[in-house]
Amino acid sequence: MNFDFDKTEIALREKIKESLGPDSKADLANLENGSIMEVRETTLHCLKNLGQAGYIALGLSDGKNAVSLTATQENLAAISPSLFLSVEVSARVFGRLVAFYGTPDQQEKILLPLKKGLVIGAVALSEGGMNIENDPLDTAGVSNDDGFRVSGSKGHVVNGPIADWIAVAGKVGDEIAFFLINKDSEGMSIGQRLTTLGYNGVAVSAVTLENCNIPLTHIIGPFKGEKQLKTVRRWEDQTLTVASLGQIKRSFDTALDYAKNHRSGGKPIIAYQEVSFKLAEMLTLLQTAQLLAYRAAWMEETGDREAAVLAHCAKVFCTESAEKVASYALQIMGGQGYISGNPAEEGYREAKYLQIAGTSSEISRMKIADKVLGIEALG
Amino acid sequence: MDFSFTEEQMMFKEQIIRFAGKEIVPRVQEHDLKGEFDFESFRKLGEFGILGLHFPENLGGSEADVVTTVMAGEALGEAGVDGGLTLAYGAHTFLCADTIFAHGTDGQREKYIPKLASGEWIGCMGLTEPGAGSDVASMTTRAEKRGDCWVLNGTKMFITNGPLADVALVYAKTKKELKHAGISAFIVEKEAPGFYAGNNLIKMGVRTSHTSELIFEECTIPKENLVGQEGAGFLMAMQTVEWDRSALLSPFIGGMTYVLNKCIRYAKERYQFGRPIAQFQAIKHKLADIKIFIEAARTLCYRIAWCKDQGRPLNHLEAAIAKLFVGDWGLGPANDAVVLHGGYGYCHEYDVERNFRDSRLAPIGGGTSEIAKKIISRLM
Numbered sequence: 001m002n003f004d005f006d007k008t009e010i011a012l013r014e015k016i017k018e019s020l021g022p023d024s025k026a027d028l029a030n031l032e033n034g035s036i037m038e039v040r041e042t043t044l045h046c047l048k049n050l051g052q053a054g055y056i057a058l059g060l061s062d063g064k065n066a067v068s069l070t071a072t073q074e075n076l077a078a079i080s081p082s083l084f085l086s087v088e089v090s091a092r093v094f095g096r097l098v099a100f101y102g103t104p105d106q107q108e109k110i111l112l113p114l115k116k117g118l119v120i121g122a123v124a125l126s127e128g129g130m131n132i133e134n135d136p137l138d139t140a141g142v143s144n145d146d147g148f149r150v151s152g153s154k155g156h157v158v159n160g161p162i163a164d165w166i167a168v169a170g171k172v173g174d175e176i177a178f179f180l181i182n183k184d185s186e187g188m189s190i191g192q193r194l195t196t197l198g199y200n201g202v203a204v205s206a207v208t209l210e211n212c213n214i215p216l217t218h219i220i221g222p223f224k225g226e227k228q229l230k231t232v233r234r235w236e237d238q239t240l241t242v243a244s245l246g247q248i249k250r251s252f253d254t255a256l257d258y259a260k261n262h263r264s265g266g267k268p269i270i271a272y273q274e275v276s277f278k279l280a281e282m283l284t285l286l287q288t289a290q291l292l293a294y295r296a297a298w299m300e301e302t303g304d305r306e307a308a309v310l311a312h313c314a315k316v317f318c319t320e321s322a323e324k325v326a327s328y329a330l331q332i333m334g335g336q337g338y339i340s341g342n343p344a345e346e347g348y349r350e351a352k353y354l355q356i357a358g359t360s361s362e363i364s365r366m367k368i369a370d371k372v373l374g375i376e377a378l379g
Numbered sequence: 380m381d382f383s384f385t386e387e388q389m390m391f392k393e394q395i396i397r398f399a400g401k402e403i404v405p406r407v408q409e410h411d412l413k414g415e416f417d418f419e420s421f422r423k424l425g426e427f428g429i430l431g432l433h434f435p436e437n438l439g440g441s442e443a444d445v446v447t448t449v450m451a452g453e454a455l456g457e458a459g460v461d462g463g464l465t466l467a468y469g470a471h472t473f474l475c476a477d478t479i480f481a482h483g484t485d486g487q488r489e490k491y492i493p494k495l496a497s498g499e500w501i502g503c504m505g506l507t508e509p510g511a512g513s514d515v516a517s518m519t520t521r522a523e524k525r526g527d528c529w530v531l532n533g534t535k536m537f538i539t540n541g542p543l544a545d546v547a548l549v550y551a552k553t554k555k556e557l558k559h560a561g562i563s564a565f566i567v568e569k570e571a572p573g574f575y576a577g578n579n580l581i582k583m584g585v586r587t588s589h590t591s592e593l594i595f596e597e598c599t600i601p602k603e604n605l606v607g608q609e610g611a612g613f614l615m616a617m618q619t620v621e622w623d624r625s626a627l628l629s630p631f632i633g634g635m636t637y638v639l640n641k642c643i644r645y646a647k648e649r650y651q652f653g654r655p656i657a658q659f660q661a662i663k664h665k666l667a668d669i670k671i672f673i674e675a676a677r678t679l680c681y682r683i684a685w686c687k688d689q690g691r692p693l694n695h696l697e698a699a700i701a702k703l704f705v706g707d708w709g710l711g712p713a714n715d716a717v718v719l720h721g722g723y724g725y726c727h728e729y730d731v732e733r734n735f736r737d738s739r740l741a742p743i744g745g746g747t748s749e750i751a752k753k754i755i756s757r758l759m
Contacts, residue, residue: 001381001382001383001384001446001681001685002380002381002685003380003682003685003686004380005380067380068380256759270756273752273753276752276753276756277749277752277753277756279755279756279759280699280703280751280752280753280755280756280759281703281752283696283700283755283759284700284703284704284755287679287697287700288675288676288678288679288700288704289675291675291678291679291682292674292675292678294380294382294678295382295674295678298380298381298382299382302383309670310674313667313670313671313674313675316667316671317671317675362660364667365663365664365667365668366660366663366664366667368666368667368670368671369657369662369663369664369666369667369670370663372639372643372666372667372670373643373646373647373657373663373666374643
């Protein structure tokens with residue numbers, strides 16, 4: 001047992017903080033208000049800095065150091081939730097897909113520039129809604145002479161409008177494959193950037209494929225069964241879990257700062273129990289969520305037999321805590337918090353995404369229950 | 380970071396679960412119903428070595444580390460031991476015996492620890508008073524030096540093991556004009572003149588533990604019964620917090636695992652609308668929430684234990700967070716377990732009813748949730 005981070009873990013975290021650079025504030029505003037081209041340029045700029053710091057490559061060669069990766073990610077998530085989501089989908093979801101299941105050729109052509117932060121990746125899983133649990137994928141590839149002809153439509157693709165590569169999940173016969181589709185491929189159309197409740201700095205869109213021809217070298221799989229699809233979903237869930245830790249920290253820090261500085265009745269409002277006790281609950285949720293997420297990551301790394309169920313527990317607990325903490329933060333900040341453009345208000349809107357995306361709270365709970373009931377089917 | 384337990388720890392946990400399941404749990408319902416302390420179970424805990432687990436071998440212990448000790452508490456809960464017995468064990472071993480061990484003289488250690496570790500003697504700790512709960516410094520029990528003796532006057536309240544104890548570790552003011560710095564600790568034996576225990580209070584839960592007032596009327600004890608330095612009592616009481624936030628919390632977490640297992644069995648066996656209720660999403664939702672609570676809570680608890688094993692001073696912020704979370708966030712799952720059992724859950728036979736009552740102590744005993752929030756907000 002050891003509840004401390006070691007020196008290398010701490011050093012890595014500090015390096016990532018630095019790599020975001022002093023100009024990052026302006027960058028981050030750009031993500032929200034800029035044109036698609038500007039969003040892409042800004043994201044690439046940040047990715048390049050993070051790539052140089054070694055951040056993008058983390059977790060792409062093996063599953064080691066999962067706990068320190070989580071704690072490192074948490075810092076970026078607290079600095080910019082939108083940038084974090086965009087970066088992680090590119091690095092840890094798309095990146096891992098190529099790193100763990102891709103061919104050496106794909107790794108050389110796509111993964112190497114990705115690690116350096118030179119290209120952006122996206123993964124297109126869900127179709128009608130945000131979840132893919134109960135209904136089979138409609139997107140399918142038909143084999144032809146020099147590859148596959150892919151058709152189908154995907155609903156919400158994070159990084160869709162700015163990605164160089166989109167890994168599209170679909171069927172080949174009864175099997176599941178990921179088609180690696182370049183942004184300029186004929187037959188693929190990227191929808192309008194969607195306007196969303198939160199994560200306004202993330203470019204999200206629908207992606208439609210109509211007889212899109214891809215060469216044989218651009219397919220991952222096909223695989224029998226859903227193991228790989230589930231693994232991708234698990235990476236997505238981990239990203240959302242850590243995003244929650246960042247959100248909680250951000251909301252808490254903002255509310256604490258406000259409570260210490262805003263005065264009412266001749267004293268800072270933190271002197272009132274109605275305020276300070278809320279902060280105490282918020283910090284309790286932060287630390288509890290952190291430890292649960294770290295332990296889930298550690299279990300994943302060590303191959304613990306409870307790893308899958310712990311990952312779901314962490315996803316539910318952390319994402320729901322993010323909403324609770326943001327709600328308290330808004331309450332503490334009163335009218336000031338209600339004005340758009342502060343972390344508590346953002347966090348409140350964004351927390352909902354965390355509970356909906358990936359494996360939703362509802363489906364996560366059913367999976368946890370299946371596991372404790374000894375029903376293995378849903379994994 | 381590393382969240383692993385050693386193989387020895389895991390094996391020991393299994394041993395305790397087997398032992399308690401066989402030797403203690405079969406009598407739990409009967410004693411809870413009658414509100415009676417189970418002397419036989421307590422003696423068996425002593426024989427098995429649990430009461431003195433972390434003490435040195437020459438004092439009757441096994442020199443276990445704190446993580447193992449906390450794990451023993453979790454194992455008892457997981458086996459189905461009720462919150463009353465685990466509370467009696469906690470008050471005895473950590474609040475009474477450990478304070479004597481940590482701050483007492485060699486003579487005091489040799490006299491009391493072996494008999495407490497074996498369970499031959501039962502210990503209690505007297506801090507809270509009728510008018511002084513969370514506000515410890517407002518205590519009015521006084522100890523006065525007269526010749527070769529200390530003379531105690533005052534009343535203690537809500538004392539776990541009070542009516543049963545052979546040995547009481549009692550906090551009293553030796554300088555009433557001082558607040559915290561005026562508090563000292565004393566050992567009072569059952570036979571001390573002027574020492575009386577009140578009647579067993581009838582409680583909502585943890586009913587197999589006996590709780591009472593301790594009354595001191597010109598209670599006279601030898602001067603060597605002072606524990607530690609005069610005026611150091613408050614610090615000593617605060618040090619027991621380390622145990623309060625780890626070893627006394629872990630049985631609640633283990634107890635929730637026991638309850639989860641009960642719920643799983645019931646949900647599979649209970650048929651309504653032609654199928655086991657385990658197939659209904661509303662039931663599965665509750666099972667998931669109980670599981671999430673257990674996993675979130677236990678890591679907090681073991682963090683306190685591990686830090687103590689590293690010899691670090693207690694991190695009061697982390698300790699208060701563990702206490703607050705286990706106490707307040709545990710009530711929902713305890714309630715869920717009752718609801719999941721429907722009408723049966725409201726009946727004594729199904730154990731979830733007892734767990735529901737026992738769980739209500741967690742946000743009250745050993746520092747309320749409000750005090751935990753006060754500590755957290757002061758330190759953040």
